[in-house]
Amino acid sequence: MAGLWWPTRPAAGALRAWGPRGPHRGKTVQVPRRPLPRTPWTTRGPPPGAPLPRSWQDKRPVQEQIPGLEQVTYADKQYFVPWLARPRHPHWERGWHDPRHSPGPRYEAMPLYKERVCYVCHQRAKMLEGVRQALWLTKTKLMEGLPPKVLNIIDESANQLENQDEKVQNAISHARVWNTTELIPKRESYCPVLLEDLLHLCRTMASKYPSLSKRMLARDYKVAATWERESSILQVRGLNGILLNAINPLLPVASKDEILATENHILETFHPISPTIDLQEVNVYEERNDTGFREGYPYPHPHTLYFVESANIRPARFKPEQLRAKMLMFAFGNALAKAKMLYGDDPKVLEHPVVVQSIGTEGRIFQFMVFQLNTTDLASNDGVKNLVWIDSDQYMYDYIRYLPGIRKKVVKFPPGIYGYRPDTFKKFLALYLHGAVQDSTQTKIL
Amino acid sequence: MLSRGRGKRGRRAVTAGSAAPMAVSSLTRALGALLLSSAPSLPQRAQAPRLVCLGGNLLPPCHGFSTSSTLSTNDPMWKCRIKYTTRPIGMKKTGGRDHTGRIAVHGIGGGHKQRYRMIDFQRLRYVPGAESGPYEEKVIQVRYDPCRSADIALVAGGKQKRWIIATENMQPGDLLKTSGHIGRMAVSANEGDAYPLGALPVGTLINNLESHPGKGAQYIRAAGTCGVLLRKVNGTAIVQLPSKRHMQVLETCLATVGRVSNVDHNKRIIGKAGRNRWLGRRPHSGLWHRKGGWAGRKIKPLPPMKSYVNLPTAAARA
Numbered sequence A: 001m002a003g004l005w006w007p008t009r010p011a012a013g014a015l016r017a018w019g020p021r022g023p024h025r026g027k028t029v030q031v032p033r034r035p036l037p038r039t040p041w042t043t044r045g046p047p048p049g050a051p052l053p054r055s056w057q058d059k060r061p062v063q064e065q066i067p068g069l070e071q072v073t074y075a076d077k078q079y080f081v082p083w084l085a086r087p088r089h090p091h092w093e094r095g096w097h098d099p100r101h102s103p104g105p106r107y108e109a110m111p112l113y114k115e116r117v118c119y120v121c122h123q124r125a126k127m128l129e130g131v132r133q134a135l136w137l138t139k140t141k142l143m144e145g146l147p148p149k150v151l152n153i154i155d156e157s158a159n160q161l162e163n164q165d166e167k168v169q170n171a172i173s174h175a176r177v178w179n180t181t182e183l184i185p186k187r188e189s190y191c192p193v194l195l196e197d198l199l200h201l202c203r204t205m206a207s208k209y210p211s212l213s214k215r216m217l218a219r220d221y222k223v224a225a226t227w228e229r230e231s232s233i234l235q236v237r238g239l240n241g242i243l244l245n246a247i248n249p250l251l252p253v254a255s256k257d258e259i260l261a262t263e264n265h266i267l268e269t270f271h272p273i274s275p276t277i278d279l280q281e282v283n284v285y286e287e288r289n290d291t292g293f294r295e296g297y298p299y300p301h302p303h304t305l306y307f308v309e310s311a312n313i314r315p316a317r318f319k320p321e322q323l324r325a326k327m328l329m330f331a332f333g334n335a336l337a338k339a340k341m342l343y344g345d346d347p348k349v350l351e352h353p354v355v356v357q358s359i360g361t362e363g364r365i366f367q368f369m370v371f372q373l374n375t376t377d378l379a380s381n382d383g384v385k386n387l388v389w390i391d392s393d394q395y396m397y398d399y400i401r402y403l404p405g406i407r408k409k410v411v412k413f414p415p416g417i418y419g420y421r422p423d424t425f426k427k428f429l430a431l432y433l434h435g436a437v438q439d440s441t442q443t444k445i446l
Numbered sequence B: 001m002l003s004r005g006r007g008k009r010g011r012r013a014v015t016a017g018s019a020a021p022m023a024v025s026s027l028t029r030a031l032g033a034l035l036l037s038s039a040p041s042l043p044q045r046a047q048a049p050r051l052v053c054l055g056g057n058l059l060p061p062c063h064g065f066s067t068s069s070t071l072s073t074n075d076p077m078w079k080c081r082i083k084y085t086t087r088p089i090g091m092k093k094t095g096g097r098d099h100t101g102r103i104a105v106h107g108i109g110g111g112h113k114q115r116y117r118m119i120d121f122q123r124l125r126y127v128p129g130a131e132s133g134p135y136e137e138k139v140i141q142v143r144y145d146p147c148r149s150a151d152i153a154l155v156a157g158g159k160q161k162r163w164i165i166a167t168e169n170m171q172p173g174d175l176l177k178t179s180g181h182i183g184r185m186a187v188s189a190n191e192g193d194a195y196p197l198g199a200l201p202v203g204t205l206i207n208n209l210e211s212h213p214g215k216g217a218q219y220i221r222a223a224g225t226c227g228v229l230l231r232k233v234n235g236t237a238i239v240q241l242p243s244k245r246h247m248q249v250l251e252t253c254l255a256t257v258g259r260v261s262n263v264d265h266n267k268r269i270i271g272k273a274g275r276n277r278w279l280g281r282r283p284h285s286g287l288w289h290r291k292g293g294w295a296g297r298k299i300k301p302l303p304p305m306k307s308y309v310n311l312p313t314a315a316a317r318a
Helices: A131-138 A148-155 A164-178 A187-207 A256-264 A320-343 A422-433 B026-031 B263-267 B273-278 B311-317
Strands: A113-121 A140-144 A215-218 A222-229 A232-239 A242-246 A280-284 A301-308 A349-361 A365-375 A386-395 A399-401 A405-407 A410-413 A416-418 B135-144 B151-157 B160-165 B175-178 B194-196 B205-207 B227-233 B236-240 B246-250 B254-257
Touching: A113 A320, A131 A140, A131 A320, A131 A386, A148 A422, A164 A187, A164 A399, A164 A416, A164 A422, A187 A301, A187 A349, A187 A422, A222 A320, A232 A320, A256 A386, A301 A320, A320 A349, A320 A365, A320 A386, A349 A422, A365 A422, A386 A422, B175 B194
Parallel strands: A113 A232, A140 A386, A301 A349
Antiparallel strands: A113 A280, A215 A242, A222 A232, A242 A301, A349 A365, A365 A386, A399 A416, A405 A410, B135 B151, B135 B175, B151 B160, B194 B254, B205 B227, B205 B254, B227 B236, B236 B246
16 A cells, blocks of 8 residues: 555554564563562552552462462473462572672671771762861861962972973973864863873973982872771771872971961861761771882882872762862871871871872862871860861963864964963972972072 | 672673663672661662662772763663662653553653652651751752752751752751651741641641651642641641642651742743653643543532541551
């Protein structure tokens, strides 16, 4: 009947023109599935405590209900017949332990199981309250801006490269424009490249300050630090970022008076939210303090941690507030592990505070942080507190134009970097030089 | 090492972009993960034949897969999750079909993909381990929910976060109080707080009402609706629902105070047929049903008061 203008159904028994294609072609009606099981999240139904209607009640097999009565099942026939009962097979035991098909031990049976819960901060923990939560967990006082020692390094003109702005802009263009053949590279590709280029520029200063060569970068190392904070055990674990190690430790940034002045500072709490929110709760853990490097590593002291936040998708990326919190937690973790290794596990106020710097970036916005660990006595809320200086949301440039903006056949907006700010790289370089360059009032370390 | 077996509790490696319900989170077993609910003997999915999925709140530290969940899923058990999560879950559209495959409800199909956010309708939910009593929660975020007309709010209290139905005038940063205690005097309740009906003064506007204590809110949840607490009669309370029907419930049932958010929802204009299709509504059948009875003004007496109070006692008598 091809001459009709309205669509016709094919004859009975023929393949439907409008049916499913592919592996399901020819299937008529799907096997009726059972109704979905009842879970706490299907809220229709009788309230808790009341008896279920008959169709919802679990039907015990007739064998259990009437003792001595056997159900005739098709188990012996080994194929389905509609008028015989469905056999309930007993659970089959393999008889030997197959590691590819075994469920594994339960949490309670694991050797490291403990009743007391431990809260772990790892590299994917996005804390709800951000820096405030991290400050409470690490018993730290926040100071805005970078410490005066680092600001002095920025101000000195001798601490800059030749053509610094041009070199930095070349680095940005390399990472964001020249590195790939595609027009707009993804953040996952340009962000680590930018950090590598900036580090390379910093390393070229080693000709001026030879002590810069006494440093080493380390990637993919795992840090472990444990401490108690008001009756909850906290841990920092796992991969964090790129660590710059040095032979000589960083000298304390704050004076003794400032450290003693922190005793009066009261840590900020945020009722009703608990400070351990968004941390992973584990019952199977080991209380370990490990810097990630063995004894005898030639560059023992942590200097700077670099965090690259380069997830492509926005929900997976850390917001600046959460990135700062993560930087603080891991700087603290590295400092605490180092302090416990040097001075022992006993909680005490440190004679020589441990200083760890931290830089976090997501390709355009930089967060700078200097953390000083003054005390390992973190269980109580009073006493000497640690110090952190945070310089947040430093833009290196506003945006990159990939294609020229042409209005009326004239190039009005050439492609390139727009809104470049030189201060950001100066701070980056100053944090790198911190520890190798002394203030102008003191002599240089060679 | 993680193997690729597919047994009942078999370990599967997580691939980038795989749907959270489909991936067995063996990593969580290996790394000793979450134990938010203290019930390890519960089946992780209600009697799932072969698909067993542990609570999808994966927190492995090192893998680079995307942390956003999928848009949709082919898993028929997507709504049988036991463990609560604030992350949105991919839904499977039914098209109005039930488990037999036939259309049970006409006019449903198509529409924009939606992700389901698990809403906690039981407002008074004590965390196991925390002491019972009135507690406060802070509103973190109020956002649009594609699955309902009302807006939803992310609230955090103690160590947990959950989604609840937002009331009118709920802003991020508000503190909401939830209490199960009925005092002698009626409480002056602020909007967004949840109290038992016996503790509220007569005449308050309420929403998210339970019919039985502890069941979870099933009434007055749509955008802009509110019920009125009419009177309290020895141990029960009578509420007028938005359909003007009266309902009698025990006074220990919880309700939140205020109107539901998105008040101007009924004033919106759809504008075109396409917008209805985006909402998942297929066109009506054009056939004229003689005995449909839809046309004409209907004036009916109010149906009798629905009482949820005597039911348990009737079952006890029988």
